[in-house]
Amino acid sequence: DIQMTQSPSTLSASVGDRVTITCRASQSVSNYLAWYQQKPGKAPKLLISDASTLASGVPSRFSGHGSGTEFTLTISSLQPEDAATYYCQRYSSYLSAFGPGTKVAIK
């Protein structure tokens, strides 16, 4: 079973800061990696699919990079509305799994 980890588990940054979250897989998942944003009391929202493809309507300050076992989600200029928990998801086979999440707070 492919295990997913995320770092950091929490972070606090100021508006305008560049923020990077890392997701690692215990073995290669090629580019079958998605990122989601979840705000309290809401369903998750797809941000990025296939490691780097921005979902429709997602602001361009979000970007994804990586392949194989290491992936990053970057917010180029953090905005107040970006306060949320971010999850990666690997889907390299029919069976899938989410990472444990990274909570992003605004200072």
Next chain:
Amino acid sequence: EVQLVQSGAEMKKPGESLKISCQGSGYTEYSFTSYWIGWVRQMPGKGLEWMGIIYPGDSDARYSPSFQGQVTMSVDTSINTAYLQWSSLEVSDSAMYYCARRIGSGCFDTWGQGTLVTVSS
């Protein structure tokens, strides 16, 4: 616009059965039967857990090992609805359950609003 609308919150006792639903609408280019539907659990204050997926076209279902035998996924294509059911609930089944549409290689582009299941004696 594709939408998934889930059934309302449920309050049950341990040992009771339950079936929650997820109805799709707004499918234009391809029909409801052409996309896998997935189920995701989120326990209170915790992260997302991938439970499994079902293909409405032929009811092929794939379960996470953690949920195999604990729940059953099904569909009714006549009403574009997917279901998640339990035969005997446990207190530990208390959680928010989301359905979502699986696209492409396997991520979820559209999510239901969630169904809160509370199991308490």
